[in-house]
Amino acid sequence: MLEQTKAIVLHSIKYGDSSLITTCYTEKCGVKSYMLKGVLKSRKSKIKPAYFQPLTQLVLTVNHNNKGALNSIREVEIEQFxxxxxxxxxxxxxxxxxxxxxxxxxxxxxxxxxxxxxxxxxxxxxxxxxxxxxxxxxxxxxxxxxxxxxxxxxxxxxxxxxxxxxxxxxxxxxxxxxxxxxxxxxxxxxxxxxxxxxxxxxxxxxxxxxxxxxxxxxxxxxxxxxxxxxxxxxxxxx
Structure with a gap:
């Protein structure tokens, strides 16, 4: 189920050649980790790697699976520049x-x-x-x-x-x-x-x-x- 939450980036690590795994502290759900597939190589993606620098404050539209696996991000925007x-x-x-x-x-x-x-x-x-x-x-x-x-x-x-x-x-x-x-x-x-x-x-x-x-x-x-x-x-x- 999709939901929107504010989030603060805590940690990001490269996964494979083109993806990122990022851990954020979210306003609604505490600590959550997300897989960002292809974000490092896709020029057309609206989700930019620069969004996931330490302590960046974001608004995420996410799918939380609540099964202990990595979650996914549908949309992201900067909450505070x-x-x-x-x-x-x-x-x-x-x-x-x-x-x-x-x-x-x-x-x-x-x-x-x-x-x-x-x-x-x-x-x-x-x-x-x-x-x-x-x-x-x-x-x-x-x-x-x-x-x-x-x-x-x-x-x-x-x-x-x-x-x-x-x-x-x-x-x-x-x-x-x-x-x-x-x-x-x-x-x-x-x-x-x-x-x-x-x-x-x-x-x-x-x-x-x-x-x-x-x-x-x-x-x-x-x-x-x-x-x-x-x-x-x-x-x-x-």
Whole structure:
């Protein structure tokens, strides 16, 4: 049955000589993967490979088979035209990195309107702002709200943060963050993207916080692995 849904591209891979398999986070059905047969060689096709760059926001007319196999796309159009994400090298790198994070983090094939709205609004913010060096850090932290392990702030005055328990504590173990690391980590708590420019990170502290967040995701998400683009991201913002 054909249906229409908004979607955000997470991952695309070449299949054979002429086709693509793309994975998208859809507004109505969660994560879905699609086979785009012949899209790489057909000049007459209305479906263009350029539509499936990381984080592109689309409107899809699709056939969801709901049997675990690849789905098909009948029509596609751009929902939001980005002005800079796919042309600015820093934003391109962030987009590739966050698309990998999302591809490893979200597996559910079900409606989650609040998560979709968060992704949609966040990437539009990234596209329209220039002070974006800390964007990926705040994005990852806020993403944990929707994945179920945002830090418990009730005891945020404590000197240690237990990554496994997702809470601040007075006791240290092999999963806790302390010292200057926790000072840097706390700078992100409770702020919005419009205040990201007020967070004072140098290159070193930015890498420290990123490493904490990656470890945090690894502890809480089964099957999560470090994105291949992580080193590129670190070099761009070092």
């Amino acid at each position: 980005y002005t800079s994400i796919h042309t600015d090298i820093k934003k391109q790198t962030i987009a590739l990195f966050l698309a990998e994070i999302l591809n490893y983090s979200i597996k559910e094939e079900e409606l989650n309107s609040s998560l979709y709205q968060y992704l949609e609004a966040s990437f539009l913010w990234l596209d329209t702002h220039s002070n974006i060096s800390n964007f990926h850090l705040l994005f990852l932290l806020n993403l944990t709200k929707f994945l179920g392990f945002y830090p418990d702030l009730n005891t945020s005055d404590n000197n240690y943060f237990d990554l496994y328990e997702a809470r601040f504590t007075t006791k240290q173990n092999h999963h806790t963050v302390s010292g200057d690391k926790i000072v840097q980590f706390k700078k992100l708590l409770g702020i919005h993207f419009d205040a990201i420019h007020t967070v004072n990170f140098n290159a070193e502290s930015r890498q420290v916080v990123l490493s904490i967040l990656i470890q945090y995701f690894e502890l809480h998400l089964s099957g999560f692995r470090k994105p291949k683009s992580l080193q590129v991201l670190k070099s761009i913002f070092s």
